[in-house]
Amino acid sequence: MLSRLYNGLCMHKREFAETILNGSKAIDCDTMSLEDIRERYEQIHGTLEWFNSKKARILAEAVFYASRYRSPDRYRLISKVLLQALEYGLDYVLGRVSKDARSMFNRSRRVCMEAHRANGFIRLSPVENANGRFMVGKADFQHDISDLVLRYFARRHRGWKIYLITGNKINADIEQTALTAQTACYLENSVVKTASLANLPFDPPGDEFDLLWETYYESQYIEGRKNLALARKHLPQKYWSWVPEGNKLK
């Protein structure tokens, strides 16, 4: 809606800084409410009844995930698709008829899939000390999903503080903190914070349960059905270091 109102492109701050539009005037979306934008839009371009529908919520959810896809053109693609929704209707976009819509939904799906896999493959080790109760896991994400994953585990383990130790790659372009090679991210008042490993309120734990798990894992394998290709498809190599049994898929 903003794109159409201002006849411009929606761009992330960093994207904007890197373009020749750098000298142009930019609008800070965070200073506007959605309702204000909608009101102004409806005054100029007509009513937006579909905005309240279930279909609009599906689109909003897809936009939510696609905006976490790590790519320089993520916001540009989303605004293109939203413009198509305004012009041709929601069904056109939800049906993924255009290449842009398909691409945006594919990105949304990939982000969801990464979050889904992270929820499944991250192993947590409990630590209890005078500072509190902590669940500690290791992960590296391709897309901006650390807050989603932290919230998922916070819901699952109420009363425990979740820490995810991540490599340099994962948070390389989070702006607020200068990062060392390895950092830990955690939630504080629903906001993702990062800390260096030296400042953690616990010592990084080891876990004797890995042995029990590996025993169980081995007990489940059926030799007659061996299909390593299928296993590797579902548990790709980049996740092997997350799980104790990863080396068995080599």
Place this chain on the structure above:
Amino acid sequence: MNLVQKLSLLGAAAKYDVCAASGCSSGGLSGMPSPRSGVCHSFLPDGRCISLFKVLQTNSCQKDCFYCPNRVQRDIPRASFTPEELAGLFLEFYRRNYVEGLFLSSGICKSPGDTMEQIIKTAEILRYRYRFNGYIHLKIIPGAKPEYIEQAVRLASRVSVNIEAPTAAHLQKLSKLKDFNDGIINRMKWINRLQNGGLLPAGQTTQFMVGAAGESDAAILKTTSGLYHGIGLKRVYFSAFQPVAGTPLEAMSPATVLREHRLYQCDFLFRLYGFKLTDISFNQDGNLPEDLDPKLNYALNNLQLFPLEVNKASYSELLRVPGIGPASARRIVSARKQFKFNTLDELKNTGVVVKRASPFVQINGRYRESYKLVQQLELWRDSVDYSSQRQPRVIFQGSHALTSV
């Protein structure tokens, strides 16, 4: 025997059971939540996912099932978890995010009642002592009394009774001690009645042992269809028979994974695509053709229904086209309200597998696929005299596809 040894033994004893923490909505009237879709926590080298901690309470068993590694006559080490031990072990796995829930089965030690008591006690410890409100799948032991079944249904997200074989006669070939009608089917009916009272958010399931009793795919699918419609099962699982040394069936050939896969494909056609048993065609021996997926087989046997015009066909008609699934059919129908499909690329964008679908569809009255595929379609047309047929082609008279469910 220490905990690691018990885990190894009782985990391995449960590995042929099939389960998934999926296919259910979250929450339910019973207050026992279940995951909306399965979270897989690992994958085995055989490609199967691990989402649940799948284990037996005990591998001591009084039954004589000819295929089973735990059968009474087999000389193997026996072990049992106490309910406290098992509940504690599961909870540690769950906390560390190794598993999403518990799948608890058991050999029948002493009597079905004693075994059910142990299973229920484990579930009670988890629910009441540890306040675990996640997913629990409990096996109902064939022959268990109604009061045990009712308590299990109250505690579990999902329960199941293994049917193993499609008919009583087939089950007799697998076990002399199991009673098909009273021990299994009647228990399923009781569970269904309890479920209708608002319990079991993830429903009731069952499992077939495929290929151990010499049964045909047609017989399995006939019973499967009956279980869905008659007893309201949520899912039916198929486990390809694998011979176990030291059992009466050790010399028998294993059932192929492809056979199991074809059965699952038919199962999905029943549940998600609106297919009926009469839509499925079988070979002369009553089995599904292994070289052709059942939906393509249906299309080839019903060429009079094709090609379908994608701009006009209904949702249910689109579901009959190979390469079009429920999601893409929904998108096509939805997009058509404001848009007319003109190219294969547009169809592809909606998620259609164009390579499979194109011989069976028209876009604006025209085929859009290469001449080679159209030629192939003509060859298929020549092989079937479909003009004289109103019903799906049934290859032999004894096929279950001809009989009513």
